[in-house]
Amino acid sequence: MKNGRTGRFSSKLLRTKLKAEDVRKIYLSHTPERMKLLTNVKEVLKWSNATPFRCFGQLGYACCYCDDQYPDPAILKKHTLDAHLNEQNACFMKTRDMTRFYVKVDITELRCKICSNNCDTLDQIMQHLYRDHDKKLFMEVKNYMVPFKFDSDTLKCFICLNKFNRFKALLEHMNAHCRNFVCEVCDAGFITRTSLTNHAKIHATGTFSCKSCDKVFCTLSRKKSHEKYVHGGVLLNKCAHCNESFKDYHKKLKHMLDVHGVEPITLKCHACDRTFTNQKVYRNHTKRDHLMERRYKCTQCEMKFYTSNELKDHSIKHTGVRKFQCDVCLKAYGRKSTLREHMRIHADDRRFKCEHCGMAFVQKCSWRGHMRAKHGEQV
Incomplete structure (x- = not known):
């Protein structure tokens, strides 16, 4: 009994001596x-x-x-x-x-x-x-x-004072300051582990084919996004007043204006005088024209481009491939857009008109040359 009491007393003494x-x-x-x-x-x-x-x-x-x-x-x-x-x-x-x-x-x-x-x-x-x-x-x-x-x-980050037109963009930006999880490839920071996991997919490259059409994507995340929103019938644009959904953003804006009398929000660029009603167009304008973002680099020269399509158009200069041919005069072009402009010659589509003398031109470059040579205007 004595030893038992001593043991309990020693245990109690040990607990009392523990520091906070x-x-x-x-x-x-x-x-x-x-x-x-x-x-x-x-x-x-x-x-x-x-x-x-x-x-x-x-x-x-x-x-x-x-x-x-x-x-x-x-x-x-x-x-x-x-x-x-x-x-x-x-x-x-x-x-x-x-x-x-x-x-x-x-x-x-x-x-x-x-x-x-x-x-x-x-x-x-x-x-x-x-x-x-x-x-x-x-x-x-x-x-x-x-x-x-x-x-x-002004909607801005109080840490670095960057300004934003949408709260979603500010929230995405806060990942740069709340770096709980960091990508080992590009050192990008993220608030949650799920955000890092989703981000890591952009570094996994390969050939990923859509199950419903013939489109092929270089990343799995792009393929899944395409399948979900193009073939999955997902309506992203929901009206805040009646919850009716639209596949097209502009149809949602028209619905809100016609049915609920809500004017579209005007987004003004902080760096120039341009205004936008579409957040995506505004975001692309900022990245392309002010941040000078150029993610796609030509492997044949030093030029860089904002989109992959711009890089593809540029690459034709190096390959010399001319797969778009005119059915009338058999001239061939590397770009479909160039062929489309060429076809206006055969249709005599003179859409570029001089406001001084009334002369009209098929191509814009011809109109510019006329304005400089005949009227001394730099356009």
Whole structure:
């Protein structure tokens, strides 16, 4: 009995002599990763005015706790803090697949609810809560909260100050700052493991044929995307007001204008005076004309091009292949577009007209030469 009591006493003494840091390490080693991530999110949202949001939809920023959407993120922030104070039933709390887990957080005018201390970043507020208020935070795990600040009329990254016309583009850009997972091939960073896995597919090259048509793709991801959206009957463009879907983006815009009276959004380029109503066209304009992105390089010379089709057109100069032949005069051309322009000669299609003397020309180059020689205009 004596030895038994001594053993229990020694065990109790051993536990009391453990340092607080040792106890914390033991606790950490037995806490699942998912629990650590969710605990960090809950503690930050509970003890600061940081507010989560679900996404940016057709009607604005969507609440994580209900179906409300607001075009102004400041109104959503007020709604969240007023209507969902201390509520734990957010959409991200139901996540089971942690390879996709991340939380979008508005940290505009970020401050501590306990002492009203102001902080600039999520890291600062987490360090403050952990050190100054002894809150239970797991500082050693990756951060899956993606921060945004909406403190101006311009949508921009508060870290590097790059400007964006769409929230989706800003969200994709945040992968560059939230580098939880890094591609070993190109060093690109990603918030989640799933994003890295999807990205890695672009580095796998080969010959991938479509199951439904004769198109061939150089990557598996492009083939799957083609099959899904071209042959799968997927309607990507959904109206935010009545949920009717359209395969064509412009048909959706026309529907929203005709049925709901919603004017299309005008996207203005920050670098020039051009405006766009199509996000894809605007994005291509920015990459091609201002960022001078040229991913496709000719193997025969030093020229580079924005698209693969431009490279194919250029490559004809090196191959000399002329497979497009005129049925009238039998002249052959390397490009179908050149043959199409040539056919206007036989049709006497004089679409380029001089506004000074009325002369008309089949080809634009002839019109330009006329304008310079006869009227002294550089066009």
